[in-house]
Amino acid sequence: MRIALAEKKIPWEPIPVNLRAREHKRPEFLALNPNGTVPVIRDDDLVLYDSTIINEYLEERHPKPPLTFPDPPRRAKVRQWEDFGDNNFLRPAENIFIHLKGWRRFEEEQIQSVGEKMLESLAYVDKALEGREYLMDRFTYADISFAPRVIILDRLGISLPQGLVNVRAWIERLRERASLQNLEH
Numbered sequence: 001m002r003i004a005l006a007e008k009k010i011p012w013e014p015i016p017v018n019l020r021a022r023e024h025k026r027p028e029f030l031a032l033n034p035n036g037t038v039p040v041i042r043d044d045d046l047v048l049y050d051s052t053i054i055n056e057y058l059e060e061r062h063p064k065p066p067l068t069f070p071d072p073p074r075r076a077k078v079r080q081w082e083d084f085g086d087n088n089f090l091r092p093a094e095n096i097f098i099h100l101k102g103w104r105r106f107e108e109e110q111i112q113s114v115g116e117k118m119l120e121s122l123a124y125v126d127k128a129l130e131g132r133e134y135l136m137d138r139f140t141y142a143d144i145s146f147a148p149r150v151i152i153l154d155r156l157g158i159s160l161p162q163g164l165v166n167v168r169a170w171i172e173r174l175r176e177r178a179s180l181q182n183l184e185h
């Protein structure tokens, strides 16, 4: 969501939520998002949660520059990648992230199997990137669903196999984008 805001140059103000202090499970926050997760946005009177839903709203409200396509087949493929990235890469990466931050501890074997799952997903991504700069040829939500964590793989304790050359080049390309600078990690 922060990447989409930056790509579209939409001004926004952060409202800090201390996850460690479990502020996201307090009644004031649950009134905004019954799931008790971040991110949540407020746009005038509208409050929205879930980054996929938020990104769809941002796209409709601020169509330029586009982060998806105008035609239904490619829009559907972008959504498919978002779903794949969220389930098979970002969520596992989040578990490692919160483990390393000490917010919640997982067993070492769990962390290892999560890391293996992420690498399996990246092997699939590597094939899809063959001959392409981005998953859907230009930068879209498909890439955004991996970007914030794939650029810090090393900090998550995951070493990218040498063979995944397309993913390696994609990571370098992602790192150069202004929208991916200064994300909170």
Ligand SMILES: N[C@@H](CCC(=O)N[C@@H](CS)C(=O)NCC(=O)O)C(=O)O
Residues within 6 Å of the ligand: 019, 024, 036, 037, 038, 039, 049, 050, 051, 052, 094
């Ligand atoms: N599908 C949701 C997932 C949100 C989510 O799991 N957020 C994490 C942080 S990235 C969170 O709030 N975790 C705290 C918790 O679940 O207690 C989205 O994309 O917004």
